Amino acid sequence: QDEQFKKVISHAKEYGYVFPSSEIYDGLSAVYDYGQNGVELKKNIRDYWWKAMVQMHENIVGIDAAIFMHPTTWKASGHVDAFSDPLIDNKDSKKRYRADVLVEDYVAKIETKIEKEVKKAAKRFGDAFDKDQFLATNPRVLGYKEKGDAILKRLAKSLDNEDLADVKTLIEELGIADPETGSKNWTDVKQFNLMFGTKLGASAEHAMDLYLRPETAQGIFVNFLNVQKTGRMKIPFGIAQTGKAFRNEIVARQFIFRMREFEQMEMQFFIKPGTQKEWYEHWKDARIKWHLSLGMGEENYRFHDHEKLAHYADAAADIEFRFPFGFKELEGIHSRTDFDLGKHEEFSGKKLQYFDPELNERYTPYVLETSIGLDRMFLAVLSNSLQEETLEDGSSRTVLRLPAVLAPTKAAILPLVKKDGLPELARKIVDDLKWDFNVQYDEKDAVGRRYRRQDAAGTPFCITVDHQTLEDNTVTLRHRDTMEQERIPINELRNAVLKEVDM
Ligand code: ATP
Incomplete structure (x- = not known):
C-alpha cells in the first residue's frame, strides 16, 4: 500500500501532474503546485462537477x-470559536501532534492486529474458512474490537465535552509514544484554531483582522438573498461554487489528500423546513451516482453515516x-x-428569509x-488509474487509465x-482536431516508446x-486501455475521439 502510494506521488511528478x-x-x-497535465485534469474534474450540478439543473446556479x-x-459561522483541532506537544522532541489522531492511529494498529489474526486463520483453515463467522466469534478478535471501540467512544465523548484533560489521560493510559522518538513525555492538550489570519489595511492602528476562508460555503450563505432575488429563484434551489480554501492543518502528510491550501466544490441547496429528510436522501443518491458515472469501480466507494x-x-x-492508504472521506x-x-x-x-408565494408565508x-475537495478527487482519480500491467509477451507497461472525459490530452x-x-x-491533423479537444504532436523516439509515454x-x-x-488518407487509431489499433479515415477521427471523451 505504501509502495503504491509512493508510486502515485513520483508518477504525479514525473508526468507533470x-x-x-x-x-x-x-x-x-502540505502545499503543492499543479503542472501542465495536472492543471488540465483538475479543470476537467471541476468542469465535470459543474456540468452535473449547474448545467444539468435549471434550479442550481x-x-x-x-x-x-x-x-x-x-x-457567525462558528469558525472563530469552534474550528479547531486538539493538539499535544512532546516535551522532549518538541514535536506537535493532533491528540485525536494519535489515539486513532493507536486504534488503527489494533485493527491491523485483527487483520493479522484473520490472515493466520485463513491460512490454517483453507477453503473451510468463514471470515464473517471468525470475526463474530473468535474471542481474541472480539477482545481487540471491544478495546478499540471503547477507546474511540471515550475519545469522542471527551472531545464533545471539551474535556481535554481526559484526552491527555487517555494518551497516557494507553502508553502512546511520540511516533518519531518513542518519548512519552506529553504536554497538556490544547485547542488550536485552523484558520489562517491576515491583515487588511496599511496602518497598524487601522488594520482589520481577516481570515483566509476555511471553506467556500459561507460565501454562498451571505449571498443567499442576492442570488434568490436577482435570479428570481424559487425554493427549492441551489447555489454552487468552486474555489480555494485554507486550513492550517497540523497533520499534513498524505500528499494532496490533506493540504493547507486546497480547492472545494460545494453546493448549498435551499429547501423548505421539514423537507430535509427527502432532500438528504436525494443528494446522497445523486452524488454517489456522479461518482459511479466515472467508472472507477463501485467497490471503491462506501457511505459513512x-x-x-x-x-x-x-x-x-x-x-x-x-x-492507497485505505477508505477515507472524499465528499x-x-x-x-x-x-x-x-x-x-x-x-x-x-433577515435572510424567503417568501413562499404558494404558501403565502415567509421562512428562513x-x-x-x-461538499467535495477537488484535490482529494484528483488524488482519487490519479491513484485509482495508475496501473502496472504485465503484457502477453511478458514485458510490462505503466498505464494511467484516467476516465477519458477527464484525461488532460485526448489524443x-x-x-x-x-x-x-x-x-x-x-501537423495538419493536429491543426484540425485542436478546435475540439486537447491534442499533442510527438515525433521523438520509436513509435512504440511514444505509445508507452502516452499510456503513462x-x-x-x-x-x-x-x-x-x-x-x-487513413490512419491508425490506438486505444490506450486495450492497445487495440484500428484503421480509420482521417475525416472520421474527430467523431471517433469525441464519442469517448465528450462530457
Ligand atoms: P477531514 O475530516 O478529512 O479533515 P473535514 O470533515 O474537515 O475533512 P469538510 O470540512 O467537510 O472536511 O470539507 C469538505 C471536503 O473538503 C472534504 O470532504 C474534503 O474532500 C475536502 N477537504 C477538507 N479539508 C481538506 C484539506 N486540508 N485538503 C484537501 N481537501 C480537504
Whole structure:
C-alpha cells in the first residue's frame, strides 16, 4: 500500500501532474503546485462537477465569492470559536501532534492486529474458512474490537465535552509514544484554531483582522438573498461554487489528500423546513451516482453515516473512497437546517428569509449541502488509474487509465517517421482536431516508446500517420486501455475521439 502510494506521488511528478510547492527552496509542507497535465485534469474534474450540478439543473446556479470576507462572517459561522483541532506537544522532541489522531492511529494498529489474526486463520483453515463467522466469534478478535471501540467512544465523548484533560489521560493510559522518538513525555492538550489570519489595511492602528476562508460555503450563505432575488429563484434551489480554501492543518502528510491550501466544490441547496429528510436522501443518491458515472469501480466507494454530528447538522454522511492508504472521506453531504442562515441573521441583524408565494408565508430556508475537495478527487482519480500491467509477451507497461472525459490530452498525433511528408500531414491533423479537444504532436523516439509515454501520461488515443496514409488518407487509431489499433479515415477521427471523451 505504501509502495503504491509512493508510486502515485513520483508518477504525479514525473508526468507533470503535481509538484511540491517552491521546490527549489526544498518545498513548503502540505502545499503543492499543479503542472501542465495536472492543471488540465483538475479543470476537467471541476468542469465535470459543474456540468452535473449547474448545467444539468435549471434550479442550481453558480457564484464566485471572494476569498476574503467580513470577519464577522466567521464569528457567525462558528469558525472563530469552534474550528479547531486538539493538539499535544512532546516535551522532549518538541514535536506537535493532533491528540485525536494519535489515539486513532493507536486504534488503527489494533485493527491491523485483527487483520493479522484473520490472515493466520485463513491460512490454517483453507477453503473451510468463514471470515464473517471468525470475526463474530473468535474471542481474541472480539477482545481487540471491544478495546478499540471503547477507546474511540471515550475519545469522542471527551472531545464533545471539551474535556481535554481526559484526552491527555487517555494518551497516557494507553502508553502512546511520540511516533518519531518513542518519548512519552506529553504536554497538556490544547485547542488550536485552523484558520489562517491576515491583515487588511496599511496602518497598524487601522488594520482589520481577516481570515483566509476555511471553506467556500459561507460565501454562498451571505449571498443567499442576492442570488434568490436577482435570479428570481424559487425554493427549492441551489447555489454552487468552486474555489480555494485554507486550513492550517497540523497533520499534513498524505500528499494532496490533506493540504493547507486546497480547492472545494460545494453546493448549498435551499429547501423548505421539514423537507430535509427527502432532500438528504436525494443528494446522497445523486452524488454517489456522479461518482459511479466515472467508472472507477463501485467497490471503491462506501457511505459513512455520522453518528456524532457537527454543531450545525441534523444528519451527515461521507462518501468514502478507497485511497492507497485505505477508505477515507472524499465528499460530505450535510443536512444543515437553518443553522447558517439563522446565525447570519443574528449577527448581521438582516433577515435572510424567503417568501413562499404558494404558501403565502415567509421562512428562513433549511440547507442541504454537498461538499467535495477537488484535490482529494484528483488524488482519487490519479491513484485509482495508475496501473502496472504485465503484457502477453511478458514485458510490462505503466498505464494511467484516467476516465477519458477527464484525461488532460485526448489524443497524441504521431508521424511514424520524421520524413516523407509524414510530419507535415500529422501537423495538419493536429491543426484540425485542436478546435475540439486537447491534442499533442510527438515525433521523438520509436513509435512504440511514444505509445508507452502516452499510456503513462493517461492519453486515451494515439493517432499514427504512416506511408499508407499518403495513399488512402487513413490512419491508425490506438486505444490506450486495450492497445487495440484500428484503421480509420482521417475525416472520421474527430467523431471517433469525441464519442469517448465528450462530457
Ligand atoms: P477531514 O475530516 O478529512 O479533515 P473535514 O470533515 O474537515 O475533512 P469538510 O470540512 O467537510 O472536511 O470539507 C469538505 C471536503 O473538503 C472534504 O470532504 C474534503 O474532500 C475536502 N477537504 C477538507 N479539508 C481538506 C484539506 N486540508 N485538503 C484537501 N481537501 C480537504
